[in-house]
Amino acid sequence: MKLAFAPLLLLGLATYAWIAPVSVLNAAAWGGDWRVTHDISYMPGARGRLDVYAPSGVKDAPVVVFFYGGSWQDGDKAMYRFVGAALAARGIVAVIPDYRVYPEVRFPVFLQDAARAVAWSRGNAGRFGGDPDRLVLMGHSAGAYIAAMLALNPAYLGAEGLDPHRDISGFIGLAGPYDFLPLRERVIKVIFGPPDELARTQPINFVTPGAPPAFLAAGLRDTTVEPQNTMRLAARLRAAGDDVRERYYPRLDHRLIIGAIAPPLGFLAPVLPDCLAFIHAVTAVQPFRSAA
Numbered sequence: 001m002k003l004a005f006a007p008l009l010l011l012g013l014a015t016y017a018w019i020a021p022v023s024v025l026n027a028a029a030w031g032g033d034w035r036v037t038h039d040i041s042y043m044p045g046a047r048g049r050l051d052v053y054a055p056s057g058v059k060d061a062p063v064v065v066f067f068y069g070g071s072w073q074d075g076d077k078a079m080y081r082f083v084g085a086a087l088a089a090r091g092i093v094a095v096i097p098d099y100r101v102y103p104e105v106r107f108p109v110f111l112q113d114a115a116r117a118v119a120w121s122r123g124n125a126g127r128f129g130g131d132p133d134r135l136v137l138m139g140h141s142a143g144a145y146i147a148a149m150l151a152l153n154p155a156y157l158g159a160e161g162l163d164p165h166r167d168i169s170g171f172i173g174l175a176g177p178y179d180f181l182p183l184r185e186r187v188i189k190v191i192f193g194p195p196d197e198l199a200r201t202q203p204i205n206f207v208t209p210g211a212p213p214a215f216l217a218a219g220l221r222d223t224t225v226e227p228q229n230t231m232r233l234a235a236r237l238r239a240a241g242d243d244v245r246e247r248y249y250p251r252l253d254h255r256l257i258i259g260a261i262a263p264p265l266g267f268l269a270p271v272l273p274d275c276l277a278f279i280h281a282v283t284a285v286q287p288f289r290s291a292a
Contacts, residue, residue, distance in 0.1 A: 025259060033055065034055045040052060052095050058093070061093050061131060062136060062280070063121060064136045065147075066080065068143045072102055072142045075143075099117065102191045111156045114146045115162075118157060119157070122135055136168070136169050137170075140258040141176065141224070147176070151164050151168055153206040170212050171213075172279075174217050214233075215244075218249070224254035261275075
């Protein structure tokens with residue numbers, strides 16, 4: 001009876017942890033020998049600040065810049081302590097920036113902000129024990145869109161003096177919208193602009209040979225961003241000869257794919273181990289080659 005009941009109890013606790021305020025996940029964030037520096041300014045304004053989670057005593061560690069989601073309309077770096085803590089506890093310097101969102105800005109301003117955060121991270125990684133030449137972009141939902149656009153369209157990082165082919169070791173997209181035309185929601189139509197210019201808003205349209213390696217993952221229970229976004233981008237990258245790994249988690253939906261990084265939900269799927277394996281593969285001395 002106890003053995004049969006235990007999985008139900010764990011699932012109930014995990015479900016509560018995700019339904020409850022995100023403070024539950026943050027309270028259960030990884031412990032360990034790491035430190036966080038809050039509210040570092042990377043550009044003017046209240047949304048131009050970032051937090052850095054750094055393992056203590058490291059040198060030349062991989063660096064991950066994580067972009068959160070929120071439909072390009074909301075979100076706050078403080079909500080994602082559990083992500084920064086999970087990475088820092090595993091020896092990775094994690095940077096989590098805020099960026100401007102609608103209605104303050106529209107496309108492509110949030111991408112320009114994100115590019116500035118990446119440039120800051122590359123220029124300052126060494127202060128926190130990170131190696132600027134081992135930099136990975138990572139995002140969830142709208143943040144995965146941002147990571148993909150910065151990695152695939154060189155214009156945004158190029159405006160900051162960076163080249164994604166040279167300066168980005170890889171990118172991770174969790175439940176990202178990469179190929180989501182036609183637009184249906186009124187607010188999203190306003191955010192992304194005139195119909196005749198929408199092609200330039202889609203990450204899948206910027207796939208070229210030589211793109212940074214990618215790890216793309218989605219939950220098969222996701223009804224917010226269809227997993228086919230991930231499937232189509234992965235197929236396009238593979239057709240271009242680019243390195244890509246993809247993973248689909250049967251038990252996860254749109255929120256649980258990021259929540260599974262936190263300890264209370266980690267048993268649902270190996271999202272964190274999969275991301276870590278990719279980060280270490282693409283930041284190793286030997287070049288990464290897809291096993292897929």
